[in-house]
């Protein structure tokens with residue numbers, strides 16, 4: 001058996017090393033306490049990280065000027081979606097200038113991969129990826145987002161207006 | 175003596191509502207977001223999630239991420255059975271929740287194995303949708319978990335409400 005023999009008097013020489021190391025930690029602590037604005041930690045529920053405009057968060061269904069859904073139920077997004085999580089039921093509209101509208105538009109948020117292909121596929125700017133980060137929720141809550149949640153949730157303040165309007169579309173022959 | 179033991183267990187269970195010892199079983203891109211939410215910028219120790227211990231028998235929060243194939247499912251079950259009860263489970267990302275990025279494997283299992291949903295192996299408490307979810311979503315899943323373990327307004331809400339007035 002080999003035993004390392006340490007010189008007796010030098011046994012306490014580890015203390016300066018530890019204290020020098022601790023000085024760095026304490027320096028950082030004092031700096032952080034006196035410069036709260038420069039601290040890199042984000043106090044999450046109160047502070048938010050600023051995202052860029054192209055961030056792909058929860059979906060938004062846009063609305064027309066009168067507040068009804070912009071979506072024409074053309075099924076392009078549901079066809080394009082790689083996760084097959086969009087399900088749309090179309091119905092005929094009373095107004096003859098509007099071809100179709102969705103009675104139900106549902107996104108299964110647990111299957112969605114937030115790729116943004118639905119947004120790219122949509123010809124009339126009816127669906128967008130919003131600025132809110134994805135949701136965490138307790139098991140058993142509703143994870144299938146319907147029209148009420150997608151278009152009129154409280155964070156949107158009565159709906160986001162679409163850039164394309166019906167009259168403009170007809171005048172351009174779209 | 176029994177009174178003391180009962181008190182002790184009461185205190186411990188109350189402390190555990192806001193203090194989680196995580197055990198992370200994650201592969202793929204979601205694990206980067208989980209690591210990110212434990213580092214300095216997001217720092218989940220603020221919310222009461224402790225350092226990752228070296229032993230699942232000491233942990234009571236199982237964090238699942240990435241796709242689950244047959245072998246990983248066995249591993250997850252093995253670890254879950256050893257963990258401290260009551261165990262909370264958080265499933266992170268579309269892979270672990272529904273396997274939808276590997277939909278082709280769900281439809282036709284191939285040599286790469288099949289995709290298994292987390293809820294088929296262990297009881298999941300919190301789902302975090304996204305691919306990958308942002309670290310904010312992972313932090314809010316921990317807040318949701320604390321809300322589930324202890325219904326009613328949390329200390330954080332009470333404090334921020336008091337500070338606003």
Ligand code: SF4
Nearest residue numbers: 081112113115116118
């Ligand atoms: S973001 Fe991608 S996965 Fe989600 S609904 Fe749109 S197309 Fe489907």
Ligand code: SF4
Nearest residue numbers: 071072074075077122
């Ligand atoms: S959201 Fe756009 S692509 Fe999808 S059905 Fe409606 S109009 Fe068509």
Ligand code: SF4
Nearest residue numbers: 202204267268269305
């Ligand atoms: S859910 Fe998406 S980000 Fe997470 S591991 Fe699967 S493919 Fe990667």
